[in-house]
Amino acid sequence: MSRDPTDAEPAGAPAGSPDDVLRVRNLTTRFFTEEGQVNAVEGVDFDVRDGEVFGIVGESGSGKSVTALSVIDLVESPGRITDGEVWYREPDLAAEFEDDVPAAVDGEFVDVRRLPEGVRRSLRGPSFSMIFQDPMSSLNPSVTVGEQIAEAVEVQRRASANPRRTRSRTQGYGLGRLLVDTLVPGRGYTSEASEARAVELLEQVGIPDPAERADEYPHQFSGGMLQRAMVAQALAGEPDVLIADEPTTALDVTIQAQILNLLRDLQAEQDTSVVMITHDLGVIARMCQRVGVMYAGQVVERGTLADVFDDPVHPYTEGLLGSIPDMDEPASRLEPIEGNVPSLLDSEMGERCYFADRCPKAMEDCLRPIPMYDAEGSDEHETRCVLAVEEYDEAAALPDGYFESEPDSASESGSADDPAAGEEVSTGD
Amino acid sequence: MTETDPGAGSDLRGTDARDGDGADASAPPAGDDDALVEVRGLRKYYYEDDTLIDRLLRREPTSIQAVDGVDLDIERGETLGLVGESGCGKSTTGETLLRLRDATDGSVRFDGEDVLSMGSSELRRFRKRAQIVFQDPFSSLDPRMTVGDVIAEGLKIHDLPAADPDVAVEADVTVDGDADVEVTVDDDVDTAVESEGGVARVPVRVDATGAGATGSADGGTRADGGPTVSFGRYDDVLAAEVTPRDGGYDVHVSVGASKRTLRRERARTLLERVGLSAGQIDRYPHEFSGGQRQRVGIARALALDPEFIVLDEPVSALDVSVQAQILNLLDDLQSEYGLTYLFIAHDLSVVRHICDRVAVMYLGEVVETGTTEELFESPKHPYTEALLESVPRADTSEQGRRVETLSGDVPSPRDPPSGCRFRTRCPEVIPPAGVAVDQSTYRSVMDLRDRLRRGDFGTGVVWEAVGDPDREDTEAFKREVRAEFGLDGLTGANGDTVEDALEVLANGREREAAERLTERFESVCETEEPVLPDEPHPAACHLYDDERAAAGVDDDADPVTDPEFGGAGMAAGMETPDPEAAGGELPDGVSDPEHGVSDGDSSDADDADDHDASEDDRDGSEP
Numbered sequence A: 001m002s003r004d005p006t007d008a009e010p011a012g013a014p015a016g017s018p019d020d021v022l023r024v025r026n027l028t029t030r031f032f033t034e035e036g037q038v039n040a041v042e043g044v045d046f047d048v049r050d051g052e053v054f055g056i057v058g059e060s061g062s063g064k065s066v067t068a069l070s071v072i073d074l075v076e077s078p079g080r081i082t083d084g085e086v087w088y089r090e091p092d093l094a095a096e097f098e099d100d101v102p103a104a105v106d107g108e109f110v111d112v113r114r115l116p117e118g119v120r121r122s123l124r125g126p127s128f129s130m131i132f133q134d135p136m137s138s139l140n141p142s143v144t145v146g147e148q149i150a151e152a153v154e155v156q157r158r159a160s161a162n163p164r165r166t167r168s169r170t171q172g173y174g175l176g177r178l179l180v181d182t183l184v185p186g187r188g189y190t191s192e193a194s195e196a197r198a199v200e201l202l203e204q205v206g207i208p209d210p211a212e213r214a215d216e217y218p219h220q221f222s223g224g225m226l227q228r229a230m231v232a233q234a235l236a237g238e239p240d241v242l243i244a245d246e247p248t249t250a251l252d253v254t255i256q257a258q259i260l261n262l263l264r265d266l267q268a269e270q271d272t273s274v275v276m277i278t279h280d281l282g283v284i285a286r287m288c289q290r291v292g293v294m295y296a297g298q299v300v301e302r303g304t305l306a307d308v309f310d311d312p313v314h315p316y317t318e319g320l321l322g323s324i325p326d327m328d329e330p331a332s333r334l335e336p337i338e339g340n341v342p343s344l345l346d347s348e349m350g351e352r353c354y355f356a357d358r359c360p361k362a363m364e365d366c367l368r369p370i371p372m373y374d375a376e377g378s379d380e381h382e383t384r385c386v387l388a389v390e391e392y393d394e395a396a397a398l399p400d401g402y403f404e405s406e407p408d409s410a411s412e413s414g415s416a417d418d419p420a421a422g423e424e425v426s427t428g429d
Numbered sequence B: 001m002t003e004t005d006p007g008a009g010s011d012l013r014g015t016d017a018r019d020g021d022g023a024d025a026s027a028p029p030a031g032d033d034d035a036l037v038e039v040r041g042l043r044k045y046y047y048e049d050d051t052l053i054d055r056l057l058r059r060e061p062t063s064i065q066a067v068d069g070v071d072l073d074i075e076r077g078e079t080l081g082l083v084g085e086s087g088c089g090k091s092t093t094g095e096t097l098l099r100l101r102d103a104t105d106g107s108v109r110f111d112g113e114d115v116l117s118m119g120s121s122e123l124r125r126f127r128k129r130a131q132i133v134f135q136d137p138f139s140s141l142d143p144r145m146t147v148g149d150v151i152a153e154g155l156k157i158h159d160l161p162a163a164d165p166d167v168a169v170e171a172d173v174t175v176d177g178d179a180d181v182e183v184t185v186d187d188d189v190d191t192a193v194e195s196e197g198g199v200a201r202v203p204v205r206v207d208a209t210g211a212g213a214t215g216s217a218d219g220g221t222r223a224d225g226g227p228t229v230s231f232g233r234y235d236d237v238l239a240a241e242v243t244p245r246d247g248g249y250d251v252h253v254s255v256g257a258s259k260r261t262l263r264r265e266r267a268r269t270l271l272e273r274v275g276l277s278a279g280q281i282d283r284y285p286h287e288f289s290g291g292q293r294q295r296v297g298i299a300r301a302l303a304l305d306p307e308f309i310v311l312d313e314p315v316s317a318l319d320v321s322v323q324a325q326i327l328n329l330l331d332d333l334q335s336e337y338g339l340t341y342l343f344i345a346h347d348l349s350v351v352r353h354i355c356d357r358v359a360v361m362y363l364g365e366v367v368e369t370g371t372t373e374e375l376f377e378s379p380k381h382p383y384t385e386a387l388l389e390s391v392p393r394a395d396t397s398e399q400g401r402r403v404e405t406l407s408g409d410v411p412s413p414r415d416p417p418s419g420c421r422f423r424t425r426c427p428e429v430i431p432p433a434g435v436a437v438d439q440s441t442y443r444s445v446m447d448l449r450d451r452l453r454r455g456d457f458g459t460g461v462v463w464e465a466v467g468d469p470d471r472e473d474t475e476a477f478k479r480e481v482r483a484e485f486g487l488d489g490l491t492g493a494n495g496d497t498v499e500d501a502l503e504v505l506a507n508g509r510e511r512e513a514a515e516r517l518t519e520r521f522e523s524v525c526e527t528e529e530p531v532l533p534d535e536p537h538p539a540a541c542h543l544y545d546d547e548r549a550a551a552g553v554d555d556d557a558d559p560v561t562d563p564e565f566g567g568a569g570m571a572a573g574m575e576t577p578d579p580e581a582a583g584g585e586l587p588d589g590v591s592d593p594e595h596g597v598s599d600g601d602s603s604d605a606d607d608a609d610d611h612d613a614s615e616d617d618r619d620g621s622e623p
């Protein structure tokens, strides 16, 4: 299943499960900063199936949030998606572009990245929707909550008014306006029907007195309520794929439990596929059927929840699991991963397994780019680590201090503070 | 960290006054006179609408009861966890007991001394012994100071290092060559040499083999023509004076560096102790990653050899892999220096890992305390149960687990619920005696009643939903409300009361409807405030009233005013503040409009604001 990165012009959609709604391949996003090129996302592959919750777990600097933004094309300057394909199963869209952009179409799949920009934007909301960690990044403080949700409903209505012609969604309205209205709702073109729907949605996400709360502004909502409002807004478009980036990280655990229940109910009801991005392995375990672990911009291990949690191969995955205190069976000592998050500066990344400098099992064979290997467990289980194909050999182990000549803490702090490399990338509000 | 033994290990402080038997994690929580920190009835209120204008207009200030009568005992050498959700007052409690904020009421005893009444010189001493580590390592470090300066700042403020009269100074002398060497050491050498167990041992190596020759191998002090004297790692800070005498030498050792240099040396030692390198001493905080900055924050707190450290969400901002490193470090430091920790956190798995005992806070009050084991294995308070239930476990068995969630949000501390503060969300709220009602339906009735009381029930919305703008079809109205609140299962007198209340409600009389419901359904949970009893593993909840009554415990005992409470410590003549007496009038200087932001919502803003606000007056920037 390993990919040749030089394979620039693949013929059609990649193989996968018949249930896939999204197949992301070789997604690559770089930030061109003053300090140099930051490789935030580096050849990421994953599939999302109909009605499943796919988890992406990683720490800061792993590229998980930039991956989310890249999938829905919200990466902002100085960042740029430099490579990759996002194949989305949408027969109507495929039929529509079959003739105009044949390279973008393969059967029912469309490579969204090859569609004209206006079309890509028009998919946001009705096809792809996103929930952010910080509700204020997607809610406009000067527009009532109800109006903003009604806005999203309106976009969906316009989109579905003529489902066969995606291009017509943008006609007579103006691409610019559509973009602005999608991202900055509240331009006052909502109808009564969409406002009523907004109240329904608020009620659905468990906001008491939805009709009254709809007339309030975001600052009048508590954190938990605001997060619900954002879920309502994201669902207003009845998206096929919902991308939730740390949707509960800012919330208290009792409120988090409410939101997770809510997301699961709504997902089951609407059969939405969800990409759940989080640093919290517990949230992944509760919500996801399949999961990808990201480190330094790459997916380093992927498989079913059981593959990744019970039979991890990659030492980073093992380290992550060993770092969390177990609430039910506390161990006397944690086994953390030594070292710090790596630098993502292109100039400092080197041709090797990016985890080698922290890996307790690093060997000479790790000093080259590592492809994805099949791992034991389910058919889905793959890992970017040589341990999938060879035993750890102490004789070949890298000597202690092998990486110490590399720039140490200065570069670590580079990655910690560089917003492009960390998770603090502006999310297009 | 039950293996912690405060009496063992080297002691950075030089004095070891502890007897080392107080660290038993399973010791009963209350009434132990060995507690290092004893908090009784601590209150911290903030006031809104308390500007000059407000006062001129005689507007009543709104009080926000951020901390409302907290009792804690922190035993020597233990880690007490203080957990709760944002806005529950846990951070404010930590800062108030350190006097980084003024308490509104209550008492804090540290090693027997009354912290809240300390004068400035006592406070200064207290600040040396009790330190804090904040959540955000970056915002708590001055970006313009090097980490060396940050760590040494407290030493500088306290004009340290200073000789400790309780520390003995001894020389460990090694003589190379054949000479009779007498070594004397200045009393203040303990300012430059680390002490262990109350003794500062000075490694003195006298090389008399080349006496008379010139040059010195390792930069040690060399008297002209005499032997070479070196001090191992203390070479840079100690000086020797060699006086030849018949058949040998007299060597006198003194401190050979300025206080500034000594502080720098200390900072270097501390950097290494927290897992950084001494070579990083001249770097700035922004050059470090989050985990490294938190290490600096810890080194800074350790600089003054404290006995007690408040750790305020010390790992919440860190990635899990780094978080584990810091937790292990805190664990090691505690065993090494016999530290006592108050560990404030919202992450229950971290708390389970690091704490010996835990206190759970809700809306300004402690609702349950116990050993970590008791609290996690057999939680008593419904809120603790809900917290534990909510935490997602990183385990495949977690998949698809559906959590019974609490209803609603945390109420505002401006207007906390009467009786038990958790009653507006409690799934086990107790129906009055004689009212047989299924628990979840009872919860629904209370939800409806509370909404009516709060005045945010929208009858208009119901009529709209019913599709009857003329508001005539009261039957439809009642059906709608019943369905909305899940009240269909009620029968008999319960059903009649609800029916009656809904009828009144349909006529637009919300308050009266609420009263009807209250008449029949009023709960002991709203009329009586449950107290945290004086017993092992106490929970402030009426569910345990019967149990305790059966066990013959006086139910009405107020734990604060009860002279029995506090055991030996109290009996030994501690003043006991009476909350009833103090309740009406508030001490001066408590008005704090800047902090009037706490609104008990579930964002992190409250606690975050608290942190910022405390920047100004935290120890270290003390004038």
Ligand code: SF4
Pocket (backbone or CB within 6 Å): A314, A315, A316, A353, A354, A355, A356, A357, A359, A360, A361, A362, A363, A365, A366, A370, A384, A385, A386, A387
């Ligand atoms: S490839 Fe080598 S260095 Fe990388 S994770 Fe696997 S064993 Fe460790």
Ligand code: SF4
Pocket (backbone or CB within 6 Å): B381, B382, B383, B420, B421, B422, B423, B424, B426, B427, B428, B429, B430, B525, B530, B540, B541, B542, B543
């Ligand atoms: S006192 Fe009543 S409301 Fe409070 S926790 Fe106990 S049962 Fe629940």
